[in-house]
């Protein structure tokens with residue numbers, strides 16, 4: 001379990017980048033968040049293993065590779081989360097597209113939403129206040 | 137490969153003191169033929185000179201990685217309907233996208249013109265999208281480009297940037313003879329359009345002498361026959377790839393053998409040809425300005441599914457997403473072919489190119505480009521099926537090493 005805690009800590013550290021830009025105190029943690037937290041932690045772990053090499057440890061991308069913050073949010077705003085999952089599954093990681101299992105894909109997308117301080121759900125909703133999913 | 141005209145002795149290399157391979161002229165080192173004679177010393181000073189390049193890994197300014205959008209049947213140029221939109225596809229130009237861009241645009245815009253619409257949307261602003269947009273403007277259309285990225289951020293600017301119109305453009309058998317004719321039409325049209333960008337300030341397009349060096353005599357035997365059976369979508373060997381260059385021999389400067397006595401390089405066999413190159417910075421900015429000056433509009437937008445196009449106001453759409461068609465149009469006929477270039481600071485005093493031991497070097501206005509074309513003897517199969525779009529510093533170092541070693545072996549005089 002130590003590993004999971006460590007991963008959550010690192011995941012939250014990544015989110016902190018985005019959170020720092022947003023005003024107001026973090027809302028209280030919702031109940032029964034533990035399954036979601038495990039998925040997020042798994043997503044963070046997968047992100048580091050499969051995505052960070054190109055998109056960067058802080059999702060910041062580079063000249064060649066798009067950031068997974070900022071414009072990424074605008075690109076997917078209002079889209080069904082399932083469409084984002086389908087895209088990630090179909091196209092990523094670029095060197096081995098289609099190799100992420102459906103569960104792993106969901107976990108990575110959950111992590112990306114969390115990292116951008118977006119609520120989990122069926123639609124990519126921007127500008128909605130959300131509860132912090134997991135303990136820091 | 138063409139052989140042919142033998143160079144005139146006075147034609148190529150610098151004159152000057154016949155002391156060895158390199159001499160000082162106006163404070164700079166210049167390569168001379170191994171066996172420069174007293175006769176050369178008397179030759180007029182205006183003959184072209186070659187300054188040596190000493191590329192080093194610690195001079196790298198950038199490593200760029202790109203995926204060639206390869207399709208066995210050649211680029212996708214068919215027409216499809218989505219809702220009330222007519223989509224003209226223009227993607228999958230393999231290792232020839234720059235070279236064929238204008239010709240491909242010409243074919244597509246010709247078809248678009250027959251629809252009688254005056255407004256056209258172009259998806260993508262890589263070299264294929266941008267030239268399609270300009271061609272449409274020149275044909276009188278009102279053009280909007282919808283794209284995720286502008287040219288400087290596209291895969292296109294991670295290319296080598298020279299005239300390579302049949303580089304991994306198709307598989308001979310899969311594409312068939314009709315594509316060969318279409319290729320010729322595209323190549324001729326592109327070449328002619330590129331020529332209109334020669335001689336401009338900033339040298340967006342220019343010619344450069346490219347030297348092909350070899351440790352062994354050049355092998356001019358015809359290419360071996362491809363493996364038996366049809367390759368389908370996936371190349372199996374170098375011989376599966378189409379080569380069409382002989383069809384346009386009448387307009388492309390031939391490759392010339394350089395006699396041993398006039399070869400300044402520390403490689404026993406040398407050839408030279410005049411190669412057209414594209415300087416990405418100058419050319420890219422010029423094309424984008426031309427598009428804006430002609431009233432073109434650019435909308436930054438990312439599409440997720442073909443259905444997204446139904447929301448566009450234009451009824452006619454030219455689709456130029458390059459390799460991204462694989463996930464955006466779900467087209468798995470696109471095969472990734474990875475390639476990487478390393479960039480070193482510009483060396484305008486050494487404007488030439490080299491091909492040696494599977495590596496290529498081009499001295500361009502925006503830097504010295506060094507590419508590992510085929511370091512491991514895999515021929516055209518190098519990078520096939522590889523979509524790892526991340527820099528490999530070891531590959532860059534190996535390619536630079538080929539030329540560092542070449543120049544280190546050259547006898548030097550004069551400082």
Ligand SMILES: Cc1cc2nc3c(=O)[nH]c(=O)nc-3n(C[C@H](O)[C@H](O)[C@H](O)COP(=O)(O)OP(=O)(O)OC[C@H]3O[C@@H](n4cnc5c(N)ncnc54)[C@H](O)[C@@H]3O)c2cc1C
Nearest residue numbers: 233234235260261262264284285292296297298439458475
């Ligand atoms: C190492 C290397 C060397 C090469 N050297 C040469 C050479 O010397 N000569 C030559 O002729 N060719 C060369 N090529 C090949 C050439 O680079 C390609 O054929 C060419 O870049 C393809 O251009 P494109 O415009 O089709 O694609 P891209 O440059 O990939 O452009 C695609 C455009 O579509 C946009 N787009 C994609 N998906 C979406 C979406 N979902 N929504 C909105 N917009 C989207 C992108 O943002 C981009 O603007 C080389 C390739 C490599 C890898």
